[in-house]
Amino acid sequence: MRIITFATLGILCLTWISGASDLQDRCDKLSQGQLQSVIEFLAADVLEGRAPGTRGGELAEIYMHSLFKQLGLKSRFQPFTLHGFQLSALNVSAWGRELLFLEDTVGSYTRAENQFSIEGDVVFAGFGIRTSLWEWDDYKKTDLRGKILLVRVNDPGLFIPQIFDGSTLTYFGRWIYKIEEAAKTGAAAILLIHTTPTAGYDWQVVKNSWSGEELYLPASLENDLKFRGWIREPSLKSLLAENKIDLEKLYRKSLSRKFRPMDLGFKIRISGRNSSRQLRTRNVIAEIPGSSGKSIVLSAHIDHLGRDDQLEGDQIFNGAIDNGSAVAAMALIARIFADAGKELHYGLTFLACQAEEAGLLGSKYFVANSKREEIAANINFESTPVWEKSLDAFAAGGRYSTLEEAVRLVAAAQGLGYSRFSLTDQGLFYRSDQFPFAQAGIPAIWLSAGEKFASGRNHIAEFFKGGTYHTVKDEYNPAWELESLRQTVKLAVGLIEHLNRTRELPRWKARLTFPVQNPEGKSVKTINK
Structure with a gap:
């Protein structure tokens, strides 16, 4: 037995x-x-790095389609349209001081204009979050049409562990969410404030990710947000110090549910050179x-x-x-x-x-x-x-x-x-x-x-x-x-x-x-x- x-x-x-x-x-x-x-x-x-809308990107699509077919699977392309924009020059300035493209700031201008210039009142919008899930609203129905928003990356839980999901970054802390919400306000531009602890990666990652062509689904551009970009915190601190504005004090105020958008009393001008195109790219789909x-x-x-x-x-x-x-x-x-x-x-x-x-x-x-x-x-x-x-x-x-x-x-x-x-x-x-x-x-x-x-x-x-x-x-x-x-x-x-x-x-x-x-x-x- x-x-x-x-x-x-x-x-x-x-x-x-x-x-x-x-x-x-x-x-x-x-x-x-x-x-x-x-x-x-x-x-x-x-x-060549397989970017969508390039020869290398197309080769990757063809390769996957052929691979799936070789396996005997039904394979098809799913084409879709994207709009692409790429800056060749960017100037962000206030009080006669200019920030350096790539070293201080990066971004994307989302209109088919070769040269552009935006000027607007600067508003600090805290974390740029509004959600009933944690009863948090940084915007409070403030009229922000035409404004240039400064927005923190991450969410308040990183600083106050008892709220949001503590140190675990939520979707409301992601940069893409900040841009989506800014677009709903009618703002003209958003500058995301970069720090390595809040973003989760250093400036080099931001620069590498945003220095090339930026791509968008057409529906995401049906708003007034013409410019979306990043600014290094040390560069922003130095810029604000020109007018005796303490960024750390702004940060402290943004940790309260009572926070409201703060007009900082000066304008920023964002200008540059831009190229644009419309392109078709393809998902590849196979099925069993x-x-x-x-x-x-x-x-x-x-x-x-x-x-x-x-x-x-x-x-x-x-x-x-x-x-x-x-x-x-x-x-x-x-x-x-x-x-x-x-x-x-x-x-x-x-x-x-x-x-x-x-x-x-x-x-x-x-x-x-x-x-x-x-x-x-x-x-x-x-x-x-x-x-x-x-x-x-x-x-x-x-x-x-x-x-x-x-x-x-x-x-x-x-x-x-x-x-x-x-x-x-x-x-x-x-x-x-x-x-x-x-x-x-x-x-x-x-x-x-x-x-x-x-x-x-x-x-x-x-x-x-x-x-x-x-x-x-x-x-x-x-x-x-x-x-x-x-x-x-x-x-x-x-x-x-x-x-x-x-x-x-x-x-x-x-x-x-x-x-x-x-x-x-x-x-x-x-x-x-």
Whole structure:
């Protein structure tokens, strides 16, 4: 007679729950060449950083379309229109003092004018937040038409842990939200005040991200906000000091719910040279049908920052990790399910989306033009780790839905722990392509092998905060072990199998700390469960 110990029984239960299968076994058998190939191609110099609307961006689209077709999947392009604007000169001045383009300030002028000039009264608008969720309103119906707004990045929770989500950055702290709200006020311009602690990244990241062409969906330009940009805090402090205005005092006042926009009693002039164009770019979509009429969307963006001809030496932002490795993860999952040919309850949609770096534009367009009731969940891949094996997994955004428990079960069955992503102060859940799905009311996560690597190093944090993220240093390295990439693929395969076997429809389980939009794109009350 065999005696089954509790430990053995636990392992058997986890195996049953996760459905350890030949599909997961196939992940273990992926060759080094299979793990490398997509990253190596997408990060090649010939693609010149894969910016949308460029030759390299188009090559990335064609590559993904061909790859999906080679796997026997139905693949199609989803074209959409963007407006692009790029500054060649920028002058921000007050009291006869001029700030330096790129060193002190960057931005985007969103009108098809080769030369421009805006002058307006300067208003400090605090954090630029208005939400009933935390009973916070920095604007208080103040008439701000034609004004130039100075707005803090992040949210009050960073400074007062008892409100908002404490040190965890909420959507209301993100720069893109600040711009959206400023546009609703009728303001002419917004200058976001940059500090590394509040933004979560240094000025070099801002400069690299905003010194090239800025892209917009046409609907986002249907307002009076002509200029949107950033200003370095030391430069702003020096400028305000010319008129004996203490920025720290303004900051202290902005931490109160009683705060109202403050006219600072002077004007700023913003002028420069600008080029503009209208361009077409394309998401690439492939599908494996399921029997339920609903699908799980797997997504990864194929674009990056392109090239900067003004740089000395290396000018190409190759984006090997951001986001070549994530596209590789999605492509390998597509290969595994396509080769298996198994019937699925929930179909799989593979979304290689464009223009993420410009503000999640490709995924926003996809969600806006999809039938939301046909999407069961979104599993997004972003900057997938490429190093040694990890000891755990994370699902950014998982805390909001039942997807987190499913990931925990799958990870445990694969011998991994589960941890929440440590970089919550960076607001990364709102900065990648899972967020448009979540904002549309669809449970969504960013799935990845975790930060607890066997060596004790946190490679993921080093990538985001150590000087590689959004720089020309993000290049393909043939020496990468790619074991954490393999683990991410295996986690996703296990999660897809779990959802298909249980036929569990992911649902929200916690209060959502971001606005949810109805199918017409209008904000509705935040979902509370």
